[in-house]
Amino acid sequence: MSDPLVRLYPAAYRAAHGQEIIDVHREMTADMGRPARLRADADLVAHALRVRLGLDSASPAGRFFALAAPFALAACAVGSGLRLTRWYTGLALSPAPVRVQLHATDGAWILYMLLSLLVCVGAVVALTGRWGPGAGLAGCGLLGTAVQWAAGARVYEDGAVAPVAALLTVAVVLACPPDRRGDRGLSAAAGAMAAAGWFPVVVVNAGAYTGAFGVTTDYGAWPMLVLAFTGAVLALRARSSGLREMGAMAVSAPPLVAYSSATVWGDLRPVLGTLLLLSAVAALTAFVQMVRRRS
Numbered sequence: 001m002s003d004p005l006v007r008l009y010p011a012a013y014r015a016a017h018g019q020e021i022i023d024v025h026r027e028m029t030a031d032m033g034r035p036a037r038l039r040a041d042a043d044l045v046a047h048a049l050r051v052r053l054g055l056d057s058a059s060p061a062g063r064f065f066a067l068a069a070p071f072a073l074a075a076c077a078v079g080s081g082l083r084l085t086r087w088y089t090g091l092a093l094s095p096a097p098v099r100v101q102l103h104a105t106d107g108a109w110i111l112y113m114l115l116s117l118l119v120c121v122g123a124v125v126a127l128t129g130r131w132g133p134g135a136g137l138a139g140c141g142l143l144g145t146a147v148q149w150a151a152g153a154r155v156y157e158d159g160a161v162a163p164v165a166a167l168l169t170v171a172v173v174l175a176c177p178p179d180r181r182g183d184r185g186l187s188a189a190a191g192a193m194a195a196a197g198w199f200p201v202v203v204v205n206a207g208a209y210t211g212a213f214g215v216t217t218d219y220g221a222w223p224m225l226v227l228a229f230t231g232a233v234l235a236l237r238a239r240s241s242g243l244r245e246m247g248a249m250a251v252s253a254p255p256l257v258a259y260s261s262a263t264v265w266g267d268l269r270p271v272l273g274t275l276l277l278l279s280a281v282a283a284l285t286a287f288v289q290m291v292r293r294r295s
Contacts, residue, residue: 008048057177066180068248070190072172077123078197079255080116115144127191131182142166165254193230197223220260228281235285242285
């Protein structure tokens with residue numbers, strides 16, 4: 001069974017490692033039942049496709065998505081968390097009883113909130129050490145929002161931006177090589193970024209303080225500022241030019257762009273502002289690194 005599957009690898013890779021892969025696969029699956037053998041074959045196919053697409057852990061693209069995946073999950077947790085807390089704040093501050101408000105709420109919107117909650121829970125689980133189950137939960141929530149939009153439920157203030165952002169986030173998470181998932185350092189940094197991007201906005205939305213930390217939240221700017229700052233910190237710690245780190249932040253940003261777009265009712269300026277912000281921070285980081293090398 002494994003011989004045809006090995007042909008999925010690129011010719012050069014197959015010539016160098018093909019026989020070894022066949023021998024290991026046969027030895028590993030010799031005593032397996034049919035379900036376990038099918039899972040092993042699926043893992044082999046997935047690895048072959050990753051190698052062919054350049055997304056294995058040894059490739060530059062694989063390392064890039066390994067860096068981006070935790071921050072993509074963190075960004076979707078921020079976007080979904082802000083959506084949930086804004087809805088909850090509206091319920092809590094309204095003079096009408098919560099039961100009456102929930103009874104009057106459209107079912108599609110309640111489903112959207114439940115999917116957003118699933119995304120938040122999944123991201124938290126993934127970033128706190130259980131990557132597989134957590135990423136699976138978050139992915140189900142993200143795909144659910146896309147399916148809900150495709151089914152005609154118009155619960156998104158930003159039109160098609162939110163479901164597109166959800167699909168892009170799922171793609172980034174899936175592109176991360178399996179043996180590079182759940183890195184503790186990156187997960188901790190992503191979790192800190194999510195907390196810093198979420199909490200001040202919640203404080204402002206709750207009316208407890210206006211202009212938290214001196215940064216306006218009118219255009220969804222704060223979470224994207226935190227994301228850009230995180231990329232700069234990672235680049236400075238790694239003593240790199242910053243292009244890789246800021247690129248990873250850019251592919252992680254769609255959920256925050258969707259939130260920002262909803263905040264300003266579909267205005268494209270947040271999208272352009274995000275690209276400009278990430279480019280500016282990347283240029284500043286590269287300049288700082290150049291100065292450090294010369295000094």
